Amino acid sequence: MLFDLARPALFALDPERAHKLTIAALKAAPLGRAARPGALATEVAGISFPNPLGMAAGFDKDGEVPDKLLAVGFGFAEVGSITPRPQAGNPKPRLFRLVEDRAVINRMGFNNGGAEAARQRLAARKDRGGVLGINIGANKDSEDRIADYAEMTRIMAPLATYLAVNISSPNTPGLRALQDESALTGLLDAVLEARGADGPPVFLKVAPDLEPSDIDAIARIAADKQLGALIVSNTTISRPDLRSHHAHEAGGLSGAPLRNLALQRVRDFHKATGGSIPLVGVGGIASAEDAWARIKAGASLVQVYSAMVYEGPGLPRRITCGLEKLMRREGYSSIAEAVGSE
Template sequence: MNFFPLVRPVLGLIDGERAHRLTLIGLRLGFGPTDHESDPVALGIDRFGLHFTNPLGIAAGFDKNGEVPDAMLAMGMGFAEVGTVTPRPQAGNPRPRIFRLTDEGAVINRLGFNNEGHASLRRRLEARKNRGGIVGVNIGANKDAADRMADYELGIRTFEDLASYFTVNISSPNTPGLRALQGRGELEALMVRVLKARTGNVPILLKIAPDLTEADRADIAAVALDLKLDGLIVSNTTIEREGLVSGVHAKETGGLSGKPLFAMSTKVLADIYRLTGGKVPLVGVGGIASGADAYTKIRSGASLIQLYSALTYQGPALVTRIKRELVESLKRDGFARVEDAVGVDVK
């Protein structure tokens, strides 16, 4: 059963972080809805050696500690990404650090990688490892790490037997200096080390920021092609405030997500698709709040899509709605499968 419409008014009244904690508790207790329909064939897609029954996943940050991946899959998500996880537990920034801009369908957060650390996530993923489903692990570095790159290597080694894929997150705006790893030299050095740390062939994706110069984007595309990265996730939250009309919290420091991020992240997505000649699988994230948005991301180069902010406003019914609308859009435009629509808008 979907309890969201009943609890939504209450969740809307309390602080964003507390509302999120309650949501996770509800999901852990089994109050999340279940999508009993099997996904239509048209939504299936194969990328980096995995078969996704539908292209929609829950973005990183919703379930930092791996408490509810199975609830998210049961809700109808094609995959779940847990994390960002850092080697040692980390408290993150002082509260309040999540701000809802309800009128704008947006969120600003400056959590700063609060999470319970590798050991705790490992225990949870081990406990669910026979349940199947695609569960990616998003890895990061502790704020006070002496060697940040070593933290990413450790992430790979720690979760290699449990992760369906990895996301190397160097694009959070809330860990000072982290995004400098996106520069060509640093990025190459990091990804070479990360790829070397892998002993098997678990796919490794890189998650990038939307606030990149043209030169940065070209560098990232070149590194992804040179090192044969399995995919890129475009994008994380933005430090820009473009597209924000009002909102009492608009001036808060942190990463902006949700509707105001849509146009900007989709532009970067299309650009990266063009720069990589469509050869690197892309995950489109940023401001998806409808089937039409999801479809636009796919036409702009995304093979897979993720969302977070819209779920806090619309609740879990959004998942089945997006899938239904996506099927309708594909059919309307004469595409038999998601695959056929990937990148068709990119010149």
């Protein structure tokens, strides 16, 4: 109700300024109780999740409010992307609301305060518990991006429940080339060596704009490297029919128009992996029904971000309450039972 009252004022602001105000409001809010395990509890990659709904990377780029996100009902929070050195990102404006399409286009460019500032901030909350994913990236001007990922792994592994390797943002030139088979093998070898034998699971975040041969190659490499999960998917550079006057802005498209493509990519990766690697479904999820469809298509976990822009902070609890009803209505005793059941 409060969000409904505040939304016109927020939407009157530049989207990036509104986002900063949202982060500031969360920082100032009292710390509530994190979600507790219940009927939706599930285990993925050896990690116990109180529920399968997470906040996707990109919202809390610098790891400022993970505990506040857990307190609004998310079962896990993924912060970042964080790079070794601070970087300003791409020129403004770089974030656009497509209200008519319930979508967002961004070309932020991994803007963040760098690894050391995030490390100090996240180290201070380490004993609070909760499932924390740390999404790592490379600096735009790096001479050796694989070395950047290895460095970020060494810095963040002690603080993370899982590490998410982001090679699928369309807003850092050349980054998606790391999804190519030979480059991806070298990258993951470097990350896994830097993580060590006792480090957290490594999740790989992939783009939705992949050819069938790319999907098969990534699935094969993920199995060979024994990755914890694949995050399917990042924003898209494709442009379905859109009504907003921002439709032709450069950058990654997220929100409702991504729903069908991202759902299909979960199906594709579930088939390519034979269900042997957990999937995290993300892209266009705005309701319990959306999340349930992603789970039945093969996702063990789901994430949201853009829908929060339009639905507000009550969305996590609406989705988790709805998921529990759907799960029981269809006769499943756990989320894990429903994964891939379509």
